[in-house]
Amino acid sequence: MTQPPALQASGLSVMRQGRLVLDSVSFSVPAGSFVGVLGGNGAGKTTLFRAILGLEAASHGTICIEGHPAGQKGGHAGRAGIGYMPQLRRLVAGQLSGWHMVAAALGGGRPGLPWYGRAARARVDAALDAVDARGLAHRPLAALSGGERQRLLLAQALLDDPRILLLDEPLASLDPARMRETARRIYDLARARGLTVLMSTHDINPLQGFMDHVLYLAHGKALLGPVEEVMTTSALSALYGAPVEVIHAQGRVFVVAEGGGDTLHSCDCAGHMA
Numbered sequence: 373m374t375q376p377p378a379l380q381a382s383g384l385s386v387m388r389q390g391r392l393v394l395d396s397v398s399f400s401v402p403a404g405s406f407v408g409v410l411g412g413n414g415a416g417k418t419t420l421f422r423a424i425l426g427l428e429a430a431s432h433g434t435i436c437i438e439g440h441p442a443g444q445k446g447g448h449a450g451r452a453g454i455g456y457m458p459q460l461r462r463l464v465a466g467q468l469s470g471w472h473m474v475a476a477a478l479g480g481g482r483p484g485l486p487w488y489g490r491a492a493r494a495r496v497d498a499a500l501d502a503v504d505a506r507g508l509a510h511r512p513l514a515a516l517s518g519g520e521r522q523r524l525l526l527a528q529a530l531l532d533d534p535r536i537l538l539l540d541e542p543l544a545s546l547d548p549a550r551m552r553e554t555a556r557r558i559y560d561l562a563r564a565r566g567l568t569v570l571m572s573t574h575d576i577n578p579l580q581g582f583m584d585h586v587l588y589l590a591h592g593k594a595l596l597g598p599v600e601e602v603m604t605t606s607a608l609s610a611l612y613g614a615p616v617e618v619i620h621a622q623g624r625v626f627v628v629a630e631g632g633g634d635t636l637h638s639c640d641c642a643g644h645m646a
């Protein structure tokens with residue numbers, strides 16, 4: 373029996389505050405693949421993840437997760453089997469310990485439980501071990517670096533033994549060496565566990581060699597395919613609906629308006645966007 377796609381969007385449209393962020397987007401993510409999700413600020417990467425999780429309602433179209441329709445807004449059906457790592461900037465860092473922050477996500481998010489049983493504690497410890505973060509367990513979040521907090525968010529995403537990981541900019545605020553190290557850690561974990569990974573990023577370079585596919589979002593549209601097919605002048609010009617140029621220089625990739633105008637999307641290690 374052939375395995376259904378891990379994720380499948382068909383004619384998916386999502387509005388936010390009256391703006392059509394995703395406009396009849398269709399793509400299919402094969403199970404077990406590692407997908408870099410690219411696009412400029414506001415392109416809809418987070419919105420897509422939230423729609424997959426059932427946190428944003430589709431105005432049209434459907435999302436199927438492992439062959440089953442995803443849940444509706446506010447429901448939990450869409451979350452089964454999915455681990456979500458939100459953007460670091462959404463994390464409120466206080467005196468809560470790393471261990472308790474990870475534990476807060478047990479069973480889909482019930483913060484404030486005063487006591488955890490042995491099985492629950494073992495799950496938290498295993499998730500921390502998976503990202504080599506046991507040493508951070510008893511330190512307050514406020515005393516951790518951005519990269520350390522990101523490891524805890526990744527541990528949280530792994531807590532329920534997901535088959536699909538949605539990682540929203542897990543490389544943000546890391547230095548180039550840490551970006552590559554983190555990308556490799558996630559890749560190794562995914563391969564060892566047979567996970568499907570969608571990782572949004574503004575910098576494609578740390579993912580080079582790990583990605584099976586790129587999912588590029590622009591102007592409400594999406595294009596999914598192998599890196600060498602998507603990151604081309606012709607493919608991205610068609611996606612943007614305007615002439616853009618993909619420039620490869622010293623192993624870095626830039627997407628610029630044709631004629632050397634504004635950088636639309638810079639994928640170099642400096643990670644600057646315009």
Ligand SMILES: Nc1ncnc2c1ncn2[C@@H]1O[C@H](COP(=O)(O)OP(=O)(O)OP(=O)(O)O)[C@@H](O)[C@H]1O
Pocket residue numbers: 388389391393411412413414415416417418419420
């Ligand atoms: N909480 C919100 N309420 C209403 N609109 C929002 C909200 N968050 C984002 N949007 C809008 O939805 C659009 C897509 O935003 P989204 O965060 O999905 O993009 P993104 O590709 O993840 O961007 P970035 O790379 O800057 O994180 C933007 O126009 C944004 O202003």
